[in-house]
Amino acid sequence: MNELDAPRTPASWRDRPAAQQPSYPDADRLAEVAADLRSRPPLVFAGEVDSLRQQMAKAERGDAFVLMGGDCAESFRDNTATNIRLKLQTILQMAAVLTYGASTPVVKIGRMAGQYAKPRSADTETRDGITLPSYRGDSVNGHPFTPEARVPDPQRMLDAYLRAGTTLNLIRSFTMGGYADLREVHSWNRGFTANPAYKRFESFAEEIDRAMRFMAAAGVDFDALRQVDFYASHEALLLEYEDAMTREDSRSGRLYDTSAHMLWIGERTRGAEDAHVALLAGVHNPVGVKVGPTTTPEELLSLIDHLNPHGEAGRLTVITRMGAERIRDVLPVLIEAVRADGRPLTWVADPMHGNTITAETGYKTREFDTIMDEVRGFFEVHRCLGTVPGGIHVELTGDDVTEVLGGGEHIDVERLAERYETLVDPRLNHQQSLEIAFEVAEMLRG
Numbered sequence: 001m002n003e004l005d006a007p008r009t010p011a012s013w014r015d016r017p018a019a020q021q022p023s024y025p026d027a028d029r030l031a032e033v034a035a036d037l038r039s040r041p042p043l044v045f046a047g048e049v050d051s052l053r054q055q056m057a058k059a060e061r062g063d064a065f066v067l068m069g070g071d072c073a074e075s076f077r078d079n080t081a082t083n084i085r086l087k088l089q090t091i092l093q094m095a096a097v098l099t100y101g102a103s104t105p106v107v108k109i110g111r112m113a114g115q116y117a118k119p120r121s122a123d124t125e126t127r128d129g130i131t132l133p134s135y136r137g138d139s140v141n142g143h144p145f146t147p148e149a150r151v152p153d154p155q156r157m158l159d160a161y162l163r164a165g166t167t168l169n170l171i172r173s174f175t176m177g178g179y180a181d182l183r184e185v186h187s188w189n190r191g192f193t194a195n196p197a198y199k200r201f202e203s204f205a206e207e208i209d210r211a212m213r214f215m216a217a218a219g220v221d222f223d224a225l226r227q228v229d230f231y232a233s234h235e236a237l238l239l240e241y242e243d244a245m246t247r248e249d250s251r252s253g254r255l256y257d258t259s260a261h262m263l264w265i266g267e268r269t270r271g272a273e274d275a276h277v278a279l280l281a282g283v284h285n286p287v288g289v290k291v292g293p294t295t296t297p298e299e300l301l302s303l304i305d306h307l308n309p310h311g312e313a314g315r316l317t318v319i320t321r322m323g324a325e326r327i328r329d330v331l332p333v334l335i336e337a338v339r340a341d342g343r344p345l346t347w348v349a350d351p352m353h354g355n356t357i358t359a360e361t362g363y364k365t366r367e368f369d370t371i372m373d374e375v376r377g378f379f380e381v382h383r384c385l386g387t388v389p390g391g392i393h394v395e396l397t398g399d400d401v402t403e404v405l406g407g408g409e410h411i412d413v414e415r416l417a418e419r420y421e422t423l424v425d426p427r428l429n430h431q432q433s434l435e436i437a438f439e440v441a442e443m444l445r446g
C-alpha cells in the first residue's frame with residue numbers, strides 16, 4: 001500500500017466558524033465530489049513535505065532564503081505548458097540571482113499547482129446595475145460575468161485537482177530533467193541584464209559569471225546541480241477540498257494535506273478559533289499564515305499556540321502584508337512579541353497585498369516602488385532588531401503583462417489596458433520579477 005493511502009481521522013474544523021466558503025446550491029453533489037477526491041491519489045508525498053519543513057527550518061535560522069511566487073489566482077484557461085514553463089522559469093531565474101546575492105540556498109516555492117480558490121472582500125459584484133456573486137477562483141465558479149458562470153459548482157474542485165496534478169507533473173519534469181540546470185538559468189539572466197533598462201545589474205551578472213567560471217575551474221560537478229527542489233503551495237481556503245486531500249502517512253501515523261507541500265491561511269480566514277486554523281493545526285505540512293497591519297501581538301501568539309504549540313522548527317511561517325506605509329511601525333511590535341515568546345518561526349514579506357490601489361481608469365493595480373518600499377521596510381526592521389528576514393512572497397507571472405505600475409519599463413496608467421490579464425490581483429511581469437530579485441539580492445548582501 002502507498003504511504004499515503006490510508007483514511008484520515010475525523011476533523012474538528014467542522015464545528016468552527018468558517019469564513020469565505022462557497023454557498024453550493026447542491027449539497028449532495030458536494031458530498032459526492034468530496035468522496036471522490038478522498039479516493040484519489042495524493043498530489044504530494046509525506047517525504048517531500050518533510051524535506052520542505054527542513055528547508056524552512058534553515059530559513060528560520062538564516063541559513064536559507066524563501067522565495068514564494070506565482071499567480072494571485074491560477075486559472076484553468078492558463079493551465080498550459082507555455083504558461084507553466086514561463087512562470088517556473090521566472091522563479092528559477094529569481095532564485096539564481098538571490099542565491100548568489102545571499103550566498104545561501106533559496107527555497108523555491110510556487111504559488112502553483114493548486115492556487116485556484118480566492119477569498120474576496122465582497123460577496124457580490126455589480127456591473128451596470130446587475131449584481132452577481134463574486135468570482136472566487138476557478139475551483140469555485142467561473143470568471144465570466146453571467147449568472148450561470150457565477151454559481152459555485154463542486155465539480156470544479158475535481159478539475160482543480162486534475163490540473164494541479166498535471167501542473168506538478170510538468171514542474172517535476174522540468175526541475176528533474178536538467179531544464180533547471182544552473183548554467184541554463186544563468187544564461188537566461190544574462191539576456192535579461194543586456195536590456196538597457198537594467199544597466200545597474202550588469203556588474204552583478206558579471207560577478208555571477210566570474211563565480212561560475214571559478215566553480216567550473218575548481219572542478220565543481222555541475223551535473224550534480226542539474227536537478228532542483230521546487231515546492232508547490234496555495235491558500236488552504238476551500239475546507240472541503242483540503243480535508244478531502246488529507247491522508248494519513250502509514251510510516252508515522254501523521255496526517256498530511258497532500259494537495260500541496262505548503263499551505264497558508266489568508267488574512268481573511270486566520271481567526272485562531274476558526275475552521276481554517278483548526279484544519280491546518282491537524283496536519284504536519286509546513287504552514288503559513290498571512291498577517292495584515294491590524295494584527296495584534298496577542299492574535300499572533302494565539303496563532304502560534306494553535307499552529308505550532310511545541311515550537312517545532314520549520315513548521316510555521318508568518319507572511320507579513322502590512323503595506324509600505326505601515327510596516328516600519330507595526331512589524332517591530334509583532335517581532336518583539338514573538339522573540340519574547342521564544343518559539344521559532346520564519347518571517348516572510350508579502351509586499352503585494354497591503355499595497356493594492358485602484359487606478360483612475362478603474363484597474364486594480366500596485367506600484368513597483370511601493371512594493372519595493374515594503375520589502376525594504378521588512379529588511380530594515382529585521383536588521384534593526386537582529387532577527388532574520390526569511391523570504392519574500394510575491395504575485396508574478398512569466399508573461400509581459402502590464403498590471404503593476406512602474407519598474408524599469410516604466411509602465412504607466414495608460415499602459416495598464418495593454419495586457420491586463422489577471423483574474424483577481426495585479427502581478428509583477430517577467431521583467432519586474434527579475435528586477436525585484438536583483439534589488440532583494442542587494443539587500444541580502446547589505
Ligand SMILES: O=C[C@H](O)[C@H](O)COP(=O)(O)O
Binds near residue numbers: 118121122
Ligand atoms: O488575492 C487576494 C484577495 O483575493 C484579493 O486581494 C481580494 O480582492 P478583492 O478586494 O477584489 O476581493
Ligand SMILES: C=C(OP(=O)(O)O)C(=O)O
Binds near residue numbers: 119235268
Ligand atoms: C488573498 C491573498 O492574500 P491575503 O490573504 O494576504 O489578502 C493572496 O495571497 O492572494
Ligand SMILES: [Mn+2]
Binds near residue numbers: 073353395424
Ligand atoms: Mn492576491
